[in-house]
Amino acid sequence: MTPELEDLFSFLRFPSVSTDSRHAQDVRACAEWLLAKLTAMGLTTELHETPKHPVVVARNPQVPGRHTVLVYGHYDVQPVDPLNLWTSDPFQPEIREGRIWARGATDNKGQMMAHVLGVEKTLREHGELPVNLIFLFEGEEEIGSPNLASFLLHHCDELRCDVIAISDTGMVAPGVPTLGYGLRGITCCEAILRGPKGDLHSGLFGGAVANPAAAMARLVASLHALDGRVAIDGFYDHVRPLEDWERHMWSHVPGVSDADYLQVTGSPGLFGEPGYSSAERLWARPSAEVNGIGGGYQGEGSKTVIPAEAFVKLSFRLVPDQTPKDIMEKVKNHLEWHCPPGVQIEIRPGHDGKPYLTDPNSKYGLAAQAALRAAFDAEPVLIREGGSIPIVQTFRDILGADTLLLGLALADAQIHAPNENFPVVNFEAGIRLNQALLAELAK
Amino acid sequence: MTPELEDLFSFLRFPSVSTDSRHAQDVRACAEWLLAKLTAMGLTTELHETPKHPVVVARNPQVPGRHTVLVYGHYDVQPVDPLNLWTSDPFQPEIREGRIWARGATDNKGQMMAHVLGVEKTLREHGELPVNLIFLFEGEEEIGSPNLASFLLHHCDELRCDVIAISDTGMVAPGVPTLGYGLRGITCCEAILRGPKGDLHSGLFGGAVANPAAAMARLVASLHALDGRVAIDGFYDHVRPLEDWERHMWSHVPGVSDADYLQVTGSPGLFGEPGYSSAERLWARPSAEVNGIGGGYQGEGSKTVIPAEAFVKLSFRLVPDQTPKDIMEKVKNHLEWHCPPGVQIEIRPGHDGKPYLTDPNSKYGLAAQAALRAAFDAEPVLIREGGSIPIVQTFRDILGADTLLLGLALADAQIHAPNENFPVVNFEAGIRLNQALLAELAK
Numbered sequence: 001m002t003p004e005l006e007d008l009f010s011f012l013r014f015p016s017v018s019t020d021s022r023h024a025q026d027v028r029a030c031a032e033w034l035l036a037k038l039t040a041m042g043l044t045t046e047l048h049e050t051p052k053h054p055v056v057v058a059r060n061p062q063v064p065g066r067h068t069v070l071v072y073g074h075y076d077v078q079p080v081d082p083l084n085l086w087t088s089d090p091f092q093p094e095i096r097e098g099r100i101w102a103r104g105a106t107d108n109k110g111q112m113m114a115h116v117l118g119v120e121k122t123l124r125e126h127g128e129l130p131v132n133l134i135f136l137f138e139g140e141e142e143i144g145s146p147n148l149a150s151f152l153l154h155h156c157d158e159l160r161c162d163v164i165a166i167s168d169t170g171m172v173a174p175g176v177p178t179l180g181y182g183l184r185g186i187t188c189c190e191a192i193l194r195g196p197k198g199d200l201h202s203g204l205f206g207g208a209v210a211n212p213a214a215a216m217a218r219l220v221a222s223l224h225a226l227d228g229r230v231a232i233d234g235f236y237d238h239v240r241p242l243e244d245w246e247r248h249m250w251s252h253v254p255g256v257s258d259a260d261y262l263q264v265t266g267s268p269g270l271f272g273e274p275g276y277s278s279a280e281r282l283w284a285r286p287s288a289e290v291n292g293i294g295g296g297y298q299g300e301g302s303k304t305v306i307p308a309e310a311f312v313k314l315s316f317r318l319v320p321d322q323t324p325k326d327i328m329e330k331v332k333n334h335l336e337w338h339c340p341p342g343v344q345i346e347i348r349p350g351h352d353g354k355p356y357l358t359d360p361n362s363k364y365g366l367a368a369q370a371a372l373r374a375a376f377d378a379e380p381v382l383i384r385e386g387g388s389i390p391i392v393q394t395f396r397d398i399l400g401a402d403t404l405l406l407g408l409a410l411a412d413a414q415i416h417a418p419n420e421n422f423p424v425v426n427f428e429a430g431i432r433l434n435q436a437l438l439a440e441l442a443k
Numbered sequence: 444m445t446p447e448l449e450d451l452f453s454f455l456r457f458p459s460v461s462t463d464s465r466h467a468q469d470v471r472a473c474a475e476w477l478l479a480k481l482t483a484m485g486l487t488t489e490l491h492e493t494p495k496h497p498v499v500v501a502r503n504p505q506v507p508g509r510h511t512v513l514v515y516g517h518y519d520v521q522p523v524d525p526l527n528l529w530t531s532d533p534f535q536p537e538i539r540e541g542r543i544w545a546r547g548a549t550d551n552k553g554q555m556m557a558h559v560l561g562v563e564k565t566l567r568e569h570g571e572l573p574v575n576l577i578f579l580f581e582g583e584e585e586i587g588s589p590n591l592a593s594f595l596l597h598h599c600d601e602l603r604c605d606v607i608a609i610s611d612t613g614m615v616a617p618g619v620p621t622l623g624y625g626l627r628g629i630t631c632c633e634a635i636l637r638g639p640k641g642d643l644h645s646g647l648f649g650g651a652v653a654n655p656a657a658a659m660a661r662l663v664a665s666l667h668a669l670d671g672r673v674a675i676d677g678f679y680d681h682v683r684p685l686e687d688w689e690r691h692m693w694s695h696v697p698g699v700s701d702a703d704y705l706q707v708t709g710s711p712g713l714f715g716e717p718g719y720s721s722a723e724r725l726w727a728r729p730s731a732e733v734n735g736i737g738g739g740y741q742g743e744g745s746k747t748v749i750p751a752e753a754f755v756k757l758s759f760r761l762v763p764d765q766t767p768k769d770i771m772e773k774v775k776n777h778l779e780w781h782c783p784p785g786v787q788i789e790i791r792p793g794h795d796g797k798p799y800l801t802d803p804n805s806k807y808g809l810a811a812q813a814a815l816r817a818a819f820d821a822e823p824v825l826i827r828e829g830g831s832i833p834i835v836q837t838f839r840d841i842l843g844a845d846t847l848l849l850g851l852a853l854a855d856a857q858i859h860a861p862n863e864n865f866p867v868v869n870f871e872a873g874i875r876l877n878q879a880l881l882a883e884l885a886k
Contacts, residue, residue, distance in 0.1 A: 019744045079746055085641065143744065170647065184646060188745050197709025198528065199860040203627060203830030204613065206760050207730030208704060208721040210714035214667065214733045217755075220660030261651060266640025271653035271785035278651040287650030290657045291748055292739035297756055301462040301586065302631050302793050303522055304758050305734055305859055312660075313740060315747050317649050342714035350745050387646030416748055417642040 004431065005100075005424070007037065008113045011075070012093040012102040018053055018076035018143050027053045027139045030075050034137060041120045043135070048155075050147035053139030057159075060123075060133045068132040069441050070161040070401070071434075072391065073112030073168065074141030077104035078416045085418035098424055105422035107415035111167035111408045112137065114427055118434025130442035134161060138391075141168075144188075144351025145391050152398040161401050163364040165437060166392070167430060169385045169407030173255030174423070177372035180405030181360035182283065182384030183392055185318035187328045188291075188350030191335050192311045193219070193343040199296070200306040209306060210342025213295040216310040219345075222338040223288050223314075228272045230288045230316075232334045238321045242284045246384075250279045253381045255411065264411040283384035286327075287317045315350075317388065324352035353390020358402045367440040368404040374440075375433035406433060448543075450480065451556045451870065454518070455536040455545040461496055461519035461586050470496045470582045473518050477580060484563050486578070491598075493590035496582030500602075503566075503576045511575040512884050513604040513844070514877075515834065516555030516611065517584030520547035521859045528861035541867055548865035550858035554610035554851045555580065557870055561877025573885035577604060581834075584611075587631075587794025588834050595841040604844050606807040608880060609835070610873060612828045612850030616698030617866070620815035623848030624803035625726065625827030626835055628761035630771045631734075631793030634778055635754045636662065636786040642739070643749040652749060653785025656738040659753040662788075665781040666731050666757075671715045673731045675777045681764045685727050689827075693722045696824045698854065707854040726827035729770075730760045758793075760831065767795035796833020801845045810883040811847040817883075818876035849876060 001009075014030035017023040031047060031054045039045045043058040053076060062068070080090040080103050088094045093102035100110060115135075122129055136159065138148050152159060171178045195212040196205070225231045250256065256279040258270055272281045281287070295310025297303035316327055332347050339345040359365060360382045372380040385405065392403045408430050414420045444452075457473035460466040474490060474497045482488045486501040496519060505511070523533040523546050531537045536545035543553060558578075565572055579602065581591050595602060614621045638655040639648070668674045693699065699722040701713055715724040724730070738753025740746035759770055775790050782788040802808060803825045815823040828848065835846045851873050857863045 019746070020742070079740075079742065081740075081742065082642075186646070186747070188747070190745070195708075195710050198857065198862070199525075200708055201830065201859040202730075202732045202734060202758055203629070203760055203828070204854070204858070205704070205708060205725065206732040206758070206829065207728055208713055208715045208724040209708050209710045210712065211733055213736045213755075214663060217660040217663030217733065217736065218667075220657060221664035224657065224661075261648070265638075265643055265648060265652050267638050267652045267785060268787050269653065269785040270651055271783075272651045281651040282648065285650055287645075289645040289649040289747075289749055290654050290660065290739065291645060291746060292741055292750070293656045293660065293753065294737045294741050296733060296735035297522075297524075298735055298737050298741075299463070299522060299524065302633070302756055302758065303462065303734060303859065304629070304631070304732075306732055307735070310736065312656075313745055315645055315649070315745065317646060340714075342710060342712040344711050385646070386649065387644065411647070414641065415647070416644040416746065419641070 004117045007117065008110060008427065009093045011109050011113055012104055013091055015091045016076050016139065017079050018140050019079055027076055031056055031139055034075055037116065038135065042123060048151065050151060052147060055151055056137040058135040060129050062132040066132045067441055068134065068161040069438060070134040070136055070159065070164045071115050072136045072164060072166045073115065074108045074138050076139040076142050078142050082418065087419055095424065099421040100424060100427065101419060101421045103420050105420050106409045106413040107420065108168045110422035110427055111430055114430025115167060115434045118431045121431060122435050122438065129438055131438050134159060144353065148391055149394045149398065152394065156398055159399055161399060163441065164395050164401050164403040165406060166389065166403055167406045167408050168389055169387065169405045170409045170411065171407050172253050172381055172383060174410060175376060175378060176254055177376040177378055177380040178407050179360055179368055179372060179380050179382050180385045180407055181358050181382060183356040184386055184388050185322065185324055185353050185355035185390065186315055186388040187318065187324035187352035188315045189328065189331060190311060190313050190348045190350065192309055192346045194309045195343045196306065196308050198308050202304040202306050205306055210340065211306050212310040212343050213307050215340040215343045216293065216295060216312055218340050219335060219338055220290060220293065220312055227274050230286065232330050234330050235286065239286060240320045242280060247280065249382060253279065253383060282386035284319055286319050286322060289315050291315050317386065318355045320355050320357045322355060324354060328352065353388050354393040356392045364402065364404060364441065368406060368437065371433055371437035371440045372406065374436040375429050406437065447560050447874065450560060451553060452536045454552050454556055455547055456534055458534045459519045459582065460522050461583050462522055470519055474499055474582055477518055480559065481578065485566060491594065493594060495590060498594055499580040501578040503572050505575040509575045510884055511577065511604040512881060513577040513579055513602065513607045514558050515579045515607060515609045516558065517551045517581050518555065519582040519585050521585050525861065530862055538867065542864040543867060543870065544862060544864045546863050548863050549852045549856040550863065551584065551611045553865035553870055554873055557873025558610060558877045561874045564874060565878050565881065572881055574881050577602060587796065591834055592837045592841065595837065599841055602842055604842060606884065607838050607844050607846040608849060609832065609846055610849045610851050611832055612830065612848040613852045613854065614850050615696050615824055615826060617853060618819060618821060619697055620819040620821055620823040621850050622803055622808065622811055622815060622823050622825050623828045623850055624801050624825060626799040627829055627831050628765065628767055628796050628798035628833065629758055629831040630761065630767040630795035631758040632771065632774060633754060633756050633791045633793065635752055635789045637752045638786045639749065639751050641751050645747040645749050648749055653783065654749050655786050656750050656753040658783040658786045659736065659738060659755055661783050662778065662781055663733060663736065663755055670717050673729065675773050677773050678729065682729060683763045685723060690723065692825060696722065696826060725829035727762055729762050729765060732758050734758050760829065761798045763798050763800045765798060767797060771795065796831050797836040799835045807845065807847060807884065810886065811849060811880065814876055814880035814883045815849065817879040818872050849880065
């Protein structure tokens with residue numbers, strides 16, 4: 001195993017699950033390991049406390065007149081359940097079939113570590129970097145970066161930069177370099193319906209008392225029209241229509257045909273808003289998804305109860321010019337208005353983030369295209385992303401800099417799911433990409 | 444504590460959860476304790492193996508010319524989850540506020556032990572019983588008595604009897620003796636909807652792939668019309684209308700007004716089929732209930748996935764002249780027809796049982812009324828039951844005998860739910876009731 005893979009494996013072994021308070025010490029240990037690695041590379045490092053998980057910052061000696069590039073990443077990961085569906089331990093990385101298998105392998109430890117090791121290599125080869133570099137790594141991305149905006153506000157002078165680079169997005173197909181210029185936003189909530197004060201016997205009370213699980217089914221069903229459109233009043237009001245050049249380019253991007261999505265997801269059939277291709281639905285149209293639903297008996301066999309309550313966890317992906325605040329207001333109105341009789345509703349808003357859009361042919365955008373071309377020896381494609389990195393909009397708001405999305409995540413990387421993986425060749429290309437990117441941005 | 448309560452507490456301490464295979468040894472240990480108790484009382488006892496949990500039979504010396512009375516009960520109990528909602532350990536019985544708190548306190552160990560101890564008391568006082576008695580106790584009632592019909596068929600000669608008595612039903616209010624003459628039937632199933640081959644990231648794939656949890660919500664919502672009627676085609680075809688005398692009597696039964704049901708359940712509002720009182724909905728109208736629903740992320744916080752699958756556990760309560768077979772066929776047709784696009788459905792049928800109806804003013808019915816009057820010193824009411832005891836119909840089919848339902852379960856007994864309880868006075872009345880019943884039936 002190469003020293004680079006050994007570094008990545010050490011990084012992956014930390015169960016830095018930010019969403020689960022039982023893992024708080026693991027998240028911290030991961031940050032401290034990262035700090036030590038960056039310090040050993042000769043960078044000036046800082047560990048900043050936040051109310052939850054620390055931020056790690058590292059810099060090379062800053063030379064006046066050079067461009068300043070901020071590379072952002074996150075060292076926290078998603079939960080791993082259902083654990084029984086993993087082929088190998090999510091926190092004991094393994095290489096099988098040319099891929100690294102572990103939670104965080106792609107999202108985001110693998111992609112982030114490629115930047116770190118690209119910098120290490122350039123420093124080893126040239127003794128210095130061609131730009132002023134700022135590494136900014138946080139431990140709260142998977143819980144919506146609740147403390148990063150405040151951190152940026154308090155440190156905006158030291159973090160001032162010309163451009164930001166992030167590798168935390170998708171690559172459309174193996175070997176096809178991909179520049180992302182847009183992201184969907186997000187807003188989340190949980191709704192709880194409460195009926196009887198405790199679970200009831202469904203024989204003694206069934207048919208005379210509202211069933212919170214049945215009421216939840218009716219409420220959730222009201223979110224979509226039969227044809228796949230989101231049925232929340234005003235949901236599409238501020239959606240910016242697709243440009244003609246985008247529809248044209250995307251129809252030629254490899255790896256994102258309807259057949260590709262069927263193959264990658266294993267779904268029995270695609271389903272969504274009428275009038276759009278799958279890529280268009282994912283990159284430029286908003287969505288409403290059920291992330292979790294539950295209520296009543298969950299075990300083996302049957303238990304004939306009317307549950308006392310039921311819950312649903314919902315998330316909505318947003319596109320320009322929707323705003324999380326406006327959409328959550330519309331969602332709340334919808335859920336309250338459509339709540340069936342006989343139950344009481346509680347709505348708990350969750351994290352959110354604005355959608356993002358920039359120009360892929362700006363000066364820095366063209367530099368990123370050149371670096372991608374060099375690292376992969378192929379022509380890059382220009383896409384938007386279905387996922388959300390709310391911090392990208394926050395960077396623009398606070399630091400005034402735009403972000404280049406140099407994605408290395410394949411569609412079957414299983415991020416946020418069991419058996420997350422990252423091809424070894426993408427890890428190696430990511431190291432080359434970092435070296436080429438800093439060189440191109442220095443011009 | 445009285446010796447009677449000590450016996451009941453010993454019986455309640457066995458976690459005889461028949462639905463959970465991890466408790467198989469506890470169910471057996473409970474049966475063996477019961478066998479020893481009945482043997483010590485001087486009865487002739489037998490423990491019969493079945494493919495799952497044993498049947499316990501006990502008899503006094505059978506005297507030709509006397510009436511033969513079979514008393515049925517079950518020593519298995521429902522699961523206890525959610526355990527965190529119990530005030531005290533479900534298998535460490537306690538007396539608080541005049542009630543016995545434990546899983547099985549009412550359903551069925553408390554009611555069943557009252558019969559056992561009534562017989563013990565009569566034997567102690569009179570040296571013999573006035574009837575030929577057969578105790579028949581099974582350990583599979585909560586899983587639908589899968590082996591009891593076969594057991595009855597193999598032993599129908601030894602089990603021949605004139606009448607059957609069961610205390611496993613409701614008492615409308617404290618101190619109001621209640622004779623049940625009808626039971627709802629039941630049929631259960633689980634439906635599973637499958638979409639992608641694994642959980643998907645809701646950013647990368649949300650809006651283009653059918654979400655099994657959202658599809659499940661739509662499918663479950665299709666089971667009811669907005670007004671509360673069950674919307675399955677033909678569901679009400681064979682429902683026998685209520686008799687005028689039933690509607691009249693039930694409107695005067697204490698403890699079963701709409702206000703009583705609101706108070707007992709703590710529901711924010713009642714809900715059900717239009718045109719019927721709550722008692723009529725529960726005792727003489729069929730129902731469709733969601734007993735459990737689940738899919739996707741169930742933990743703390745949020746996890747933005749599209750779940751690979753979702754499940755629902757459904758049960759349907761049936762009334763004369765519906766049949767489980769016909770209704771399950773209609774349910775399956777409905778679920779398959781209404782299954783949304785983009786997911787695959789699997790339907791797993793569960794246990795079932797026919798509804799039951801008898802004449803409360805037959806010779807034995809009048810004897811039961813007299814025994815109830817004597818045990819409680821009050822006029823009995825005649826009701827049907829919302830719950831299901833499928834074996835009652837099976838007794839009629841195989842043994843040719845009708846069943847008297849002498850219920851001691853109060854509406855707030857929390858059977859099948861956390862904090863199950865049984866008033867000490869009902870336990871004591873149950874012992875008197877057994878003594879009076881055998882005396883009345885001997886006449």
